[in-house]
Amino acid sequence: MDALTDMGEESRRAPGEAPGLSDERCRSLLSELDGLKRANDAVVLAHYYTRPEVQRAADYVGDSFALARLATTVPQRTLVIAGVSFMAESMKLLNPDKRVLVPDPSADCPMAHMVSRATVLEARERYGDDLAVVCYVNSTAEIKSWSDVCVTSSNAVRIVRGLSQHHVLFIPDEHLGRYVAQQVPEKHVILNDGRCPFHAQIGAREVRDLMRAHPNAPVLAHPECTSEVLEIADVIGSTAEIIEAAQNSAAQEFIVVTMSGVQAELERRCAPGKKFHFTSSSRCPEMDKVTLGQVVACLRDGVGEVPMPAHADAAAATLDRMLALASNKG
Numbered sequence: 001m002d003a004l005t006d007m008g009e010e011s012r013r014a015p016g017e018a019p020g021l022s023d024e025r026c027r028s029l030l031s032e033l034d035g036l037k038r039a040n041d042a043v044v045l046a047h048y049y050t051r052p053e054v055q056r057a058a059d060y061v062g063d064s065f066a067l068a069r070l071a072t073t074v075p076q077r078t079l080v081i082a083g084v085s086f087m088a089e090s091m092k093l094l095n096p097d098k099r100v101l102v103p104d105p106s107a108d109c110p111m112a113h114m115v116s117r118a119t120v121l122e123a124r125e126r127y128g129d130d131l132a133v134v135c136y137v138n139s140t141a142e143i144k145s146w147s148d149v150c151v152t153s154s155n156a157v158r159i160v161r162g163l164s165q166h167h168v169l170f171i172p173d174e175h176l177g178r179y180v181a182q183q184v185p186e187k188h189v190i191l192n193d194g195r196c197p198f199h200a201q202i203g204a205r206e207v208r209d210l211m212r213a214h215p216n217a218p219v220l221a222h223p224e225c226t227s228e229v230l231e232i233a234d235v236i237g238s239t240a241e242i243i244e245a246a247q248n249s250a251a252q253e254f255i256v257v258t259m260s261g262v263q264a265e266l267e268r269r270c271a272p273g274k275k276f277h278f279t280s281s282s283r284c285p286e287m288d289k290v291t292l293g294q295v296v297a298c299l300r301d302g303v304g305e306v307p308m309p310a311h312a313d314a315a316a317a318t319l320d321r322m323l324a325l326a327s328n329k330g
Contacts, residue, residue: 252273
């Protein structure tokens with residue numbers, strides 16, 4: 001399941017809330033951005049974990065799967081990706097004839113690099129044709145090129161379940177891989193030593209403290225969290241699935257165990273009065289790097305253009321397989 005928000009004119013023009021960014025400055029930047037998008041035939045796509053004012057400036061806000069799929073359908077010739085570098089690489093792989101701009105090229109995902117080529121080669125040698133290398137989309141283009149198919153947190157279980165191979169090497173995230181293995185026990189899932197350091201640092205003790213403070217609040221957790229956290233969650237799902245669970249629940253408050261950037265979309269999508277509680281360690285410092293000023297600057301100055309990555313054909317093939325398998329309802 002994926003989610004995508006089409007940000008209408010009224011929503012996009014709401015004042016920003018970033019520290020140090022005045023309402024007047026935010027309005028000025030949004031006005032400038034509108035003109036730059038028209039002049040450059042551009043669309044702005046933002047991840048749920050980015051700053052609230054960046055999400056408001058975007059034409060679409062979504063999780064990684066929704067944005068990857070959308071990028072292949074929008075008519076604009078310039079894609080501005082407000083997110084981290086692996087997202088921009090994926091957009092370029094899926095749209096080789098379009099210009100892809102990333103507002104802050106230094107915004108990276110540590111987990112995207114956390115697997116070695118030797119790990120993949122050793123597994124292929126041991127299991128041969130009965131092995132599928134499944135790569136979480138939060139990975140570099142090079143790592144994708146070593147793999148057979150990409151997945152996201154919203155489609156990993158379904159794609160792994162449908163693979164013909166019995167043995168599955170899941171890279172790079174051990175926590176999502178462990179969750180997938182529990183949901184698909186008929187497969188032999190091999191885990192890799194890699195993780196999102198920001199989800200992994202969220203401790204079960206702090207979640208339990210929030211549960212005691214808010215006993216009527218369901219716990220909504222992302223599968224990048226540790227198994228100890230997932231064991232006490234009421235709902236485990238992708239960012240989009242967490243939003244949908246809160247939106248559809250009769251509960252009035254929730255403990256949300258993922259990056260707190262999603263709070264902006266939770267509050268926008270849910271009924272007024274619903275409250276969301278996050279742990280103290282729920283910020284993604286890499287997503288936080290992306291500012292509204294940088295979104296404007298990359299279009300104004302033509303900076304941050306993403307080149308076609310090396311290993312492009314093999315890496316793009318894994319994304320194409322993901323989109324094909326995810327759209328197969330059989």
